[in-house]
Amino acid sequence: MSDLSGTARLLLGMIHVKGRRTGYDIKRLVEVSTRFFWAASPGQIYPELKRLESDGLLTRAEEPHGGRARNVYSATGQGEQALHEWLTESSDPVFEMRNEALLKLLFADSLSTEEQIEVVRAMRVQHETILDGIRKATPPYGPDRKFGYIAWMHGLGLHGWVVDWCKQLEQDLAEGRAPQGLQGRDAAQAR
Amino acid sequence: MSDLSGTARLLLGMIHVKGRRTGYDIKRLVEVSTRFFWAASPGQIYPELKRLESDGLLTRAEEPHGGRARNVYSATGQGEQALHEWLTESSDPVFEMRNEALLKLLFADSLSTEEQIEVVRAMRVQHETILDGIRKATPPYGPDRKFGYIAWMHGLGLHGWVVDWCKQLEQDLAEGRAPQGLQGRDAAQAR
DNA sequence: ATACTCATGTAAGCTGTTACATGATTCT
DNA sequence: AGAATCATGTAACAGCTTACATGAGTAT
Numbered sequence: 194m195s196d197l198s199g200t201a202r203l204l205l206g207m208i209h210v211k212g213r214r215t216g217y218d219i220k221r222l223v224e225v226s227t228r229f230f231w232a233a234s235p236g237q238i239y240p241e242l243k244r245l246e247s248d249g250l251l252t253r254a255e256e257p258h259g260g261r262a263r264n265v266y267s268a269t270g271q272g273e274q275a276l277h278e279w280l281t282e283s284s285d286p287v288f289e290m291r292n293e294a295l296l297k298l299l300f301a302d303s304l305s306t307e308e309q310i311e312v313v314r315a316m317r318v319q320h321e322t323i324l325d326g327i328r329k330a331t332p333p334y335g336p337d338r339k340f341g342y343i344a345w346m347h348g349l350g351l352h353g354w355v356v357d358w359c360k361q362l363e364q365d366l367a368e369g370r371a372p373q374g375l376q377g378r379d380a381a382q383a384r
Numbered sequence: 385m386s387d388l389s390g391t392a393r394l395l396l397g398m399i400h401v402k403g404r405r406t407g408y409d410i411k412r413l414v415e416v417s418t419r420f421f422w423a424a425s426p427g428q429i430y431p432e433l434k435r436l437e438s439d440g441l442l443t444r445a446e447e448p449h450g451g452r453a454r455n456v457y458s459a460t461g462q463g464e465q466a467l468h469e470w471l472t473e474s475s476d477p478v479f480e481m482r483n484e485a486l487l488k489l490l491f492a493d494s495l496s497t498e499e500q501i502e503v504v505r506a507m508r509v510q511h512e513t514i515l516d517g518i519r520k521a522t523p524p525y526g527p528d529r530k531f532g533y534i535a536w537m538h539g540l541g542l543h544g545w546v547v548d549w550c551k552q553l554e555q556d557l558a559e560g561r562a563p564q565g566l567q568g569r570d571a572a573q574a575r
Numbered sequence: 576a577t578a579c580t581c582a583t584g585t586a587a588g589c590t591g592t593t594a595c596a597t598g599a600t601t602c603t
Numbered sequence: 604a605g606a607a608t609c610a611t612g613t614a615a616c617a618g619c620t621t622a623c624a625t626g627a628g629t630a631t
Contacts, residue, residue: 286484293477300397
């Protein structure tokens with residue numbers, strides 16, 4: 194299994210697909226691309242870049258812009274190798290979710306119908322906001338970056354699905370209909 | 385905003401919908417229900433139960449079973465109130481995801497087609513496994529626990545969607561077809 | 576007898592966020 | 604002149620997992 198930290202995977206991957214970058218570049222890239230499925234804060238990015246340099250996976254070039262310091266990192270052969278090992282390793286990938294709206298929903302039986310609908314509405318709005326964030330980040334990926342586009346489409350599809358699910362539930366709750374209506378639809382869909 | 389910790393929300397909610405429980409009960413409930421969207425380990429559950437007791441949100445009853453210690457926790461009025469406040473508060477709920485397979489996919493352009501397909505396959509298998517876990521936990525929720533059923537259906541639908549998405553992508557990659565085929569389908573779906 | 580489940584907890588350590596600190600450059 | 608952006612970092616803290624430790628009851 195790969196001994197790269199989560200942040201290291203992100204950094205090596207970013208530098209691999211985007212070319213030599215500064216910590217600040219990567220911070221911005223994360224904000225518009227991986228944020229919703231692999232977050233990283235500056236407090237992690239900068240120290241991890243240093244660590245990867247001292248481990249020989251990255252090299253650093255000082256390229257100040259005027260009097261402003263600037264460290265541009267590139268992958269070494271060892272770094273590229275570590276990246277490829279991680280990408281092709283067969284241990285199961287991390288998948289974690291923290292979904293507070295869904296947790297509220299799980300405990301929502303004793304709420305009033307209005308309060309229940311409000312929980313679902315908040316959940317929908319949240320995923321609509323994420324959807325907007327993804328749409329804004331229209332991937333500049335050409336034919337050489339097919340997978341940037343694929344990952345982007347995945348985000349649209351996934352959060353779009355959730356938004357539709359919420360809308361359906363909001364309707365069912367508002368019309369006092371038991372969400373058995375969901376049963377047929379989703380059971381078939383989820384098979 | 386609620387000052388309850390993430391684990392506190394889970395514990396109060398569980399005790400609210402399931403009635404008085406031990407830490408061990410809750411640990412098992414988490415394993416079969418919230419695990420995939422709100423995890424909690426024993427190392428968090430036991431200390432947090434104590435904390436909630438000393439904060440007056442839970443009461444503890446010692447009910448040893450033979451020589452085996454057993455602490456059964458119930459919600460106090462204050463605890464129920466804190467739960468209701470959390471459920472109805474309007475600050476945006478936590479939503480976080482960590483999806484390593486998707487991160488790999490984002491960086492997969494330089495892999496061979498076989499390696500690319502393997503990444504997607506691993507992703508699919510992972511969500512199929514989660515789907516199995518959810519299905520096994522068939523919710524015993526009656527008409528008084530409608531939302532247990534709703535949350536369960538959400539899990540089936542969501543992970544089912546991902547599995548279908550992976551299958552489609554696997555096919556497209558295997559057939560050398562550019563996943564433009566996805567474009568029409570998902571763009572419409574995601575609207 | 577042995578293994579599994581019930582039951583409770585602690586300690587070490589890793590990961591990650593938030594907030595802060597600093598200062599230069601560029602845009603309005 | 605002032606605000607926003609570029610650019611790098613640190614320190615304190617919160618959250619969570621893993622591994623360990625302990626022991627009683629129950630099923631095979």
